[in-house]
Amino acid sequence: MKWIIFVVLMVGLLGSLPLRAFPLSGEELFEQAWQARAQGDYRTALELFERCVAENVRVHDAYYEMGLILLERGEYRRAFTVSGKAISAFRNHLEQNPDDHWSFFRLGYIHEVRSEAPSVREWQEAEEAMRKALELSPGNPLYLLHLGFVYYRKKEYDQAEKTLREAVSVHPTDVEIRYWLATVLKAQEKSEEAKEEFRFVIENAPPENRYLQWAKRDLARLERKES
Numbered sequence: 001m002k003w004i005i006f007v008v009l010m011v012g013l014l015g016s017l018p019l020r021a022f023p024l025s026g027e028e029l030f031e032q033a034w035q036a037r038a039q040g041d042y043r044t045a046l047e048l049f050e051r052c053v054a055e056n057v058r059v060h061d062a063y064y065e066m067g068l069i070l071l072e073r074g075e076y077r078r079a080f081t082v083s084g085k086a087i088s089a090f091r092n093h094l095e096q097n098p099d100d101h102w103s104f105f106r107l108g109y110i111h112e113v114r115s116e117a118p119s120v121r122e123w124q125e126a127e128e129a130m131r132k133a134l135e136l137s138p139g140n141p142l143y144l145l146h147l148g149f150v151y152y153r154k155k156e157y158d159q160a161e162k163t164l165r166e167a168v169s170v171h172p173t174d175v176e177i178r179y180w181l182a183t184v185l186k187a188q189e190k191s192e193e194a195k196e197e198f199r200f201v202i203e204n205a206p207p208e209n210r211y212l213q214w215a216k217r218d219l220a221r222l223e224r225k226e227s
Contacts, residue, residue, distance in 0.1 A: 026057035033065070042069050060089040064106055071113070080117060083110050101136035104129050105143050112150060126150045141171040145180065152184050160184045175205040179215055186222060195222060 033048030046069055052062035063086035070079035090107040094100060108129030111122040130147040134140060144167035151160035164181040171177060182197030198219040205212035 026052075026055065029055065030058050030061065033062070037065060037069060042073060045069060060086065060093040060103065063089050064110070067110070076117075080114065083114055086110055099136055101133045101140070101143075104133035104136065105140075105146070108133060108150075109146060112146060112153075115153065123150055123154045127154070139166075139170050141167045141174065141177065144170065145174075145177050148177075148184070149180055152180065152187070155187075157184055157188045161188065173204065175201045175209060175211050175215075178204075179211040182215065183218070186218065191222060191226060195219060198222070 029048060030052050033045050033052060036042075036048060037045035046066060049062040049066045049069075051057075053059050063082055067079050067082045067086055070076075070082060087107065087110055090103055090110070094103055094107070097103065108126045111126035111129060114120050115122045115126060127147065127150050130143055130150060133143045134147065137143060144163055148160050148164035148167060151157075151163055161181070161184050164177060164184060167174070167177045168181060178197050179201045182194045182201065185191075185194035185197060198215045201211050201215035202219065205215065
C-alpha cells in the first residue's frame with residue numbers, strides 16, 4: 001500500500017514539473033523550438049533554436065528558422081548576420097546530403113532574401129541553388145516560382161517568363177505565380193498579356209491576399225499609362 005502511494009505521489013510530482021526541468025534529446029529540443037515558433041512565442045523559440053546551434057542539433061534548420069523569426073520581427077541587421085551563418089551551415093549539410101532538394105531551395109531562398117538588401121547581390125548564388133533544387137525535384141511549382149522571380153530580378157525576362165509559365169502549367173490557379181508572371185510580362189512590355197494575368201489575380205485572390213492589392217495597383221498603373 002505504501003508503495004502504491006509513493007508511485008502516485010511521484011507521478012503527480014513529475015507531471016507538475018515544467019518540461020525544461022529534464023534534458024531534451026536533439027529532436028525533442030528542435031521540436032519544442034518549432035512549437036514555440038508556431039505558437040508565436042518568438043522569444044522562447046529563438047532561445048531554443050540557439051540551443052540547437054550550440055548543441056549541434058539540426059544547425060542549418062535552426063539558423064533558417066531563426067532568420068525567419070528575426071525578419072518577421074523586423075530585426076533586419078541581426079537577421080542578416082544569422083543568414084550568413086545559415087549559408088555556411090547549409091553548405092556543410094549539403095555536402096553530406098547532396099540529394100536534399102528542400103535544403104537547396106532554402107539555401108537559394110536565403111540568397112534571394114539577402115539580395116534585396118542594399119549593396120548585396122547574390123542573385124547568381126540564389127539561381128544556382130534553386131536550379132539544383134529543381135534538378136532533384138523536377139516541376140516543383142514553389143521552386144519554379146522562386147527561380148522565375150530570381151530571373152526577373154536579374155532582368156533575364158525571357159528566362160523568367162519561361163520558368164513562370166512552366167510553374168503555371170503545374171499550378172494554374174496559384175495567384176502568386178500568376179502575379180509574378182504578369183509582372184514579368186509587364187517588364188517585357190507585353191501589356192495585353194500582363195493585364196490578362198493581373199485580372200486573373202484580381203478575380204481569384206482571396207480578399208486578404210496581398211497579391212490582390214498589388215495586382216489592382218499594377219493593373220491601374222498599366223491602364224493609365226496606355227490611356
